[in-house]
Amino acid sequence: xxxxxxxxxxxxxxxxxxxxxxxxxxxxxxxxxxxxxxxxxxxxxxxxxxxxxxxxxxxxxxxxxxxxxxxxxxxxxxxxxxxxxxxxxxxxxxxxxxxxxxxxxxxxxxxxxxxxxxxxxxxxxxxxxxxxxxxxxxxxxxxxxxxxxxxxxxxxxxxxxxxxxxxxxxxxxxxxxxxxxxxxxxxxxxxxxxxxxxxxxxxxxxxxxxxxxxxxxxxxxxxxxxxxxxxxxxxxxxxxxxxxxxxxxxxxxxxxxxxxxxxxxxxxxxxxxxxxxxxxxxxxxxxxxxxxxxxxxxxxxxxxxxxxxxxxxxxxxxxxxxxxxxxxxxxxxxxxxxxxxxxxxxxxxxxxxxxxxxxxxxxxxxxxxxxxxxxxxxxxxxxxxxxxxxxxxxxxxxxxxxxxxxxxxxxxxxxxxxxxxxxxxxxxxxxxxxxxxxxxxxxxxxxxxxxxxxxxxxxxxxxxxxxxxxxxxxxxxxxxxxxxxxxxxxxxxxxxxxxxxxxxxxxxxxxxxxxxxxxxxxxxxxxxxxxxxxxxxxxxxxxxxxxxxxxxxxxxxxxxxxxxxxxxxxx
DNA sequence: GCCGTTTTCGGCCCGACTGTTTTCAGTCG
Numbered sequence: 001x002x003x004x005x006x007x008x009x010x011x012x013x014x015x016x017x018x019x020x021x022x023x024x025x026x027x028x029x030x031x032x033x034x035x036x037x038x039x040x041x042x043x044x045x046x047x048x049x050x051x052x053x054x055x056x057x058x059x060x061x062x063x064x065x066x067x068x069x070x071x072x073x074x075x076x077x078x079x080x081x082x083x084x085x086x087x088x089x090x091x092x093x094x095x096x097x098x099x100x101x102x103x104x105x106x107x108x109x110x111x112x113x114x115x116x117x118x119x120x121x122x123x124x125x126x127x128x129x130x131x132x133x134x135x136x137x138x139x140x141x142x143x144x145x146x147x148x149x150x151x152x153x154x155x156x157x158x159x160x161x162x163x164x165x166x167x168x169x170x171x172x173x174x175x176x177x178x179x180x181x182x183x184x185x186x187x188x189x190x191x192x193x194x195x196x197x198x199x200x201x202x203x204x205x206x207x208x209x210x211x212x213x214x215x216x217x218x219x220x221x222x223x224x225x226x227x228x229x230x231x232x233x234x235x236x237x238x239x240x241x242x243x244x245x246x247x248x249x250x251x252x253x254x255x256x257x258x259x260x261x262x263x264x265x266x267x268x269x270x271x272x273x274x275x276x277x278x279x280x281x282x283x284x285x286x287x288x289x290x291x292x293x294x295x296x297x298x299x300x301x302x303x304x305x306x307x308x309x310x311x312x313x314x315x316x317x318x319x320x321x322x323x324x325x326x327x328x329x330x331x332x333x334x335x336x337x338x339x340x341x342x343x344x345x346x347x348x349x350x351x352x353x354x355x356x357x358x359x360x361x362x363x364x365x366x367x368x369x370x371x372x373x374x375x376x377x378x379x380x381x382x383x384x385x386x387x388x389x390x391x392x393x394x395x396x397x398x399x400x401x402x403x404x405x406x407x408x409x410x411x412x413x414x415x416x417x418x419x420x421x422x423x424x425x426x427x428x429x430x431x432x433x434x435x436x437x438x439x440x441x442x443x444x445x446x447x448x449x450x451x452x453x454x455x456x457x458x459x460x461x462x463x464x465x466x467x468x469x470x471x472x473x474x475x476x477x478x479x480x481x482x483x484x485x486x487x488x489x490x491x492x493x494x495x496x497x498x499x500x501x502x503x504x505x506x507x508x509x510x511x512x513x514x515x516x517x518x519x520x521x522x523x524x525x526x527x528x529x530x531x532x533x534x535x536x537x538x539x540x541x542x543x544x545x546x547x548x549x550x551x552x553x554x555x556x557x558x559x560x561x562x563x564x565x566x567x568x569x570x571x
Numbered sequence: 572g573c574c575g576t577t578t579t580c581g582g583c584c585c586g587a588c589t590g591t592t593t594t595c596a597g598t599c600g
């Protein structure tokens with residue numbers, strides 16, 4: 001069972017308990033454990049398998065450790081089964097609507113007998129909801145409006161970070177077979193799109209039968225849709241569709257190219273083939289009946305007169321022309337990253353101490369990090385006042401005297417207030433090495449006002465990096481209305497940078513906007529926004545977005561040495 | 572349900588915003 005699925009079960013339990021009006025702190029404990037598991041870079045299943053004591057993890061006590069273990073071992077969570085008896089589990093669907101939390105959901109159920117989204121729609125259309133106490137006409141309208149926008153859960157694509165947790169173990173499991181010569185996950189996963197619709201696993205081997213057997217009998221498989229010699233399709237228990245395709249080694253490169261896509265890229269490449277009298281398919285490049293290439297992707301590209309193109313660029317958005325003209329970018333790689341400039345500690349809403357964050361970052365090979373806790377306005381996160389920030393600065397000074405091999409920079413994630421001011425006075429900001437400036441409130445301002453708000457904030461000479469610039473949460477919240485072109489231009493004029501936030505839920509900026517930043521000559525910053533030492537490993541996800549935005553090492557701030565970084569930050 | 576150089580019991584981030592209110596509950600972050 002994957003981390004994402006374990007986390008989902010605890011979230012569901014928390015939702016059900018909340019509807020039941022359970023102790024809110026107990027609910028929080030369940031939500032907390034869900035987020036710990038979600039954010040863990042190691043598979044909980046493995047940790048249980050190795051007999052690790054999960055109660056050593058902060059936020060997990062003896063009780064929860066036991067619940068996790070039994071969930072992993074038996075596949076069931078008895079507390080969840082109990083809760084489902086009390087509350088219809090479909091009710092949780094109602095809480096996917098904005099404005100509907102546990103209390104009003106319970107009220108809808110108790111007063112109108114509503115258990116599903118369909119029944120909610122009918123009740124709203126019949127005007128029954130506005131008649132309830134606490135609801136009104138506006139609430140009813142909003143519910144109908146939200147219902148119209150809501151996508152069925154099944155049609156949602158899985159976030160890349162979650163898909164990695166599913167794909168990694170599955171690939172390892174298949175790779176244990178001697179028959180498997182090569183194995184890779186192709187498709188949008190390999191192109192590093194922010195979400196994937198399904199997993200396309202490609203295997204090179206001569207005898208497919210044992211591979212197909214092993215694949216379709218994997219314990220995570222819920223349903224075998226088809227099982228053949230070259231292709232099988234299954235649904236995992238998590239709902240994710242996985243296709244396995246088996247080809248001979250001589251066709252591996254061609255198949256890899258074919259199944260990596262994108263479709264638009266493949267069509268364009270095949271057209272070039274046709275122009276040269278070649279037929280290109282998943283088995284290879286053919287001249288007449290003769291197979292002339294296909295063992296590697298390089299061979300396939302070579303046949304159409306192109307150098308190898310990185311998967312992240314294969315969207316037919318200019319990469320073929322660039323390849324032809326020899327101006328493909330040398331994309332940034334994770335090893336180019338020298339430091340991480342956005343992370344939190346337990347002084348605000350992080351889970352680890354200053355020292356723990358620094359030591360974990362050092363282990364990852366970073367030359368420097370910046371501690372950027374929240375500022376005072378974010379009370380829910382226990383945001384720092386000037387006084388507490390100064391205390392943290394002193395603690396950083398002391399830590400830097402002790403630590404070797406890594407430099408801890410003083411920073412803040414300071415809120416951009418509604419009027420474009422920053423949440424801390426200039427004389428405090430002045431003392432910091434770096435500021436990440438972010439919007440956490442008033443997300444629903446008009447596009448014009450939101451844009452002006454950020455531009456005004458950037459006027460402050462201590463504004464360094466715009467944090468999670470679009471504010472989107474993948475599958476959950478759209479970007480707030482904002483004129484990003486104007487923001488990028490404003491950043492260029494003022495010498496500000498834009499963040500590429502690596503949190504799996506955010507990936508913000510997305511690749512397409514990263515490209516805009518690069519083209520404007522504005523520096524990007526890839527940060528993890530870590531709230532625990534475990535999150536520091538999300539860097540590669542941000543790097544993938546930068547790569548999708550054609551970014552090279554020099555297009556980024558945190559690929560620089562500490563010395564150059566400091567110069568670049570001075571305004 | 573978790574946690575403890577205040578504590579093994581009694582705390583647990585709390586303010587802004589909205590729509591419904593007539594003094595506030597529910598939701599969100």
